[in-house]
Amino acid sequence: MSLTLDEVHRIAVLARIEVSDEQALATQAQLNDIFALIGEMQAVDTAAVEPMSHARDLTMRLREDVVTEHDQRELFQSIAPRVDDGLYLVPKVIE
Amino acid sequence: MVNPSWEIVIGLETHAQLSTVSKMFSGSSTAFGAAPNTQASAVDIALPGVLPVANRGAVERAIRFGLAVNGGSSDNINRRSVFARKNYFYPDLPKGYQISQLDLPIVKGGGVTILSPTRGEITVKLTRAHLEEDAGKSLHEDFQGMSGIDLNRAGTPLLEIVSEPDMRSAGEAVAYAKALHGLVTWIGICDGNMQEGSFRCDANVSVRRPGGPLGTRREIKNLNSFRFLQQAIEYEARWQIETIEDGGTVKQATVLFDPDTGETRSMRSKEDAHDYRYFPDPDLLPLVVSDAWIDEIKSTMPALPEMVRNKFIEFGLSRAQAEHHVSSIETAKFALSTFTETPPKEIPDLSNWISGILSAKLNADGLNFSQSKVSPEQLRFLSGKVADGTLSGNMAREVIDAVWVGEGEPDAIIEKRGLKQLSDSGEIEKIVDQVLAANAKSVEEFRAGKDKAFNALVGQVMKASKGKANPAQVNEILKRKLSQL
Structure with a gap:
């Protein structure tokens, strides 16, 4: 499998990364190298292997349903570029 | 509204906010109505280096739901389920992804029985129900070209309940939504408060010729009242039928319902639909639930x-x-x-x-x-x-x-x-005699065959007894006296 240049541009849009045509060409080559590696891995017969969803063979620890966090808004907002009335302000986005 | 040459096909995706006191993956409070961002911890606002830890109370509620929609059997509960990242960019989603479940949801299958307005009792099958976290809130007014972000809701646990496309009218969709709402509040997993957004529906609507292949569906987002659900589906179905009858085609899209106009309008088409690039969340190990835990939960379930x-x-x-x-x-x-x-x-x-x-x-x-x-x-x-x-x-x-x-x-x-019904027949007879004597005209009319006159006489007796006479006895005595006259 290999990627077309259009697909590289589409992935860049999804990842919110601006790429020039030149960068897209370089990225296409790099991504296709990765796909070649994936191709090699996919050639391995895994029919008898159960799929994993995590690299470690452990299961999840659960936390009790209790409130343990307290309000740290002032601390967190001290590093925010803009705040108003307790809200974080961001460039306007309306879908 | 019902057009017999078309069949409407509806499936619902419902988000029920789980009634835990803390969030899905952090120890922040989920209480409604707090000052902005005072219930948003380092995990909820996605500061670097934080890790999510899942809430046992949320998992327990999902299991309760699974048991409730499967007649108490637990074969629809996946003993092993997996959390995945659903990636998209929006300012009220600080991580850039929502933690959800895709391939292995906690609940698979089950059904909800409803009384259809036209088809009698039917069972709406459930595809799945999975755990996920809610996003924050964006406020677009009052900030001079900026949007205000409140992350108090970010990370609140949700159960997304997905039905099969088993409904055939807006009435059935509302009956299903009401039954589901009744059920999640009945088993105590959701407060059901629709004004506060604790229970909201997305409706997938398509139309087809009866018995024909499925039509292209459009998804109506975020319906937070049963009335809006009804109106939105009726409008959307009518729009799709008219579009096709006028020679057009329906394109897959996501639409919003405007309660002010009663219309649906397209939000985004399939071409710019999100590509969520789901993958298993490496921060979270697989969720494994034991039979013993499920049995313990089963023992605390109320009668359904x-x-x-x-x-x-x-x-x-x-x-x-x-x-x-x-x-x-x-x-x-x-x-x-x-x-x-x-x-x-x-x-x-x-x-x-x-x-x-x-x-x-x-x-x-x-x-x-x-x-x-x-x-x-x-x-x-x-x-x-x-x-x-x-x-x-x-x-x-x-x-x-x-x-x-x-x-x-x-x-x-x-x-x-002094509320006491007069049931002494001697007393009632006395009143009846007085009424008959004083209402000769009604008596004449009754004898001439006017049934209404009888009712007028009953009314007079009741009035004379100040409403206290036993009506059954009055009827009986009056009838007897009239026949003896």
């Missing part, structure tokens, strides 16, 4: 609405009455406690009081049955008084009114107001 409804039918009530009494767990508990150890012949009156006068009073005061100002014991006392002829139905309702406004116990009110 369907079982309680059948119990009401066994009490001799109609399906509609029984349906009313299981509309919420508070109503059901109240009705059960009222009917238990009550002579069967008093149950119809009690049932009518519960679904009629009491429901109306509770609605007017914004209360539920656990907050009723008239108790099951007081109702039973009154039905006993009606059964032994002491009170008429109207008198009993008068006492309920008085208890409601705090005038005291029913027996004291009956005493104070």
Whole structure:
């Protein structure tokens, strides 16, 4: 499998990364190298292997349903570029 | 609205906010209405280096739901489920992804039985129900070209319940949504508050020729009332039918419903639909639930609405009455406690009081049955008084009114107001004789065959007795006297 240049541009849009045509060409080559590696891995017969969803063979620890966090808004907002009335302000986005 | 040459096909995706006190993956409070960002921890605002830890209470609630929609059997609960990242960029989603479940949801299958307005009892099958976290809120007004972000809601646990496309009308979709709403509040996993967004629906709607292949669907987002759900589906189906009949085609899209205009409008088409690039979240290990835990949860489940409804039918009530009494767990508990150890012949009156006068009073005061100002014991006392002829139905309702406004116990009110039905036939006969003597004209009319005159005479007797005469006795005595005249 290999990627077309259009697909590289589409992935860049999804990842919110601006790429020039030149960068897209370089990225296409790099991504296709990765796909070649994936191709090699996919050639391995895994029919008898159960799929994993995590690299470690452990299961999840659960936390009790209790409130343990307290309000740290002032601390967190001290590093925010803009705040108003307790809200974080961001460039306007309306879908 | 119904156009027989078209069939409407509807599936619903419902987000039920789980009633935990803390968030899905952090120890922040989920209380509604706090000052902006005061319930948003380092995990919720996605500061670098934080890790999510899942909430046992949220998982337990998902399991309760699974058991409730599968007749108590647990074969629809995945013993091993996996959390995945759903990636998209939006300012109220600080991580750039929502933690959700894709390939291995916690609940797979099950169904909800509803009473269709046109097809009788049907079961809407469930595809799945999975755990996920909510996003924050964006406020677009008042910030001079900027948007304000409140992350208090970010990370709140949700159960997304996905139905099969089993519904064929807006009425069925509403019946399903109401049944589901009743169920999640009944089993105590969601407060069901639709104004606060605790229960909201997305509707997938398509139309087709009956028996033909499925049409292209459009998804109506974020419907937070049963009325909007009904209106939005009706508008959307009509729009799709008109579009196709006018020679156009329906394109897959996501649409919003505008309650002000009653119309749906396209938000985004399939071409710019999100590509969420799901993958298993490496921060979270697989979720494994043991049979022992499921059994423990099963032992704390209340009797389900369907079982309680059948119990009401066994009490001799109609399906509609029984349906009313299981509309919420508070109503059901109240009705059960009222009917238990009550002579069967008093149950119809009690049932009518519960679904009629009491429901109306509770609605007017914004209360539920656990907050009723008239108790099951007081109702039973009154039905006993009606059964032994002491009170008429109207008198009993008068006492309920008085208890409601705090005038005291029913027996004291009956005493104070002198409410006692006149059942002494000698007394009633005397009144009937007086009325007959004073209403010669009505008597003449009755003899001339006018049935209405009889009712007028009954009215006169009741009036003369100040409403206290036992109506059945009045009828009987009046009939007898008239035939003897």
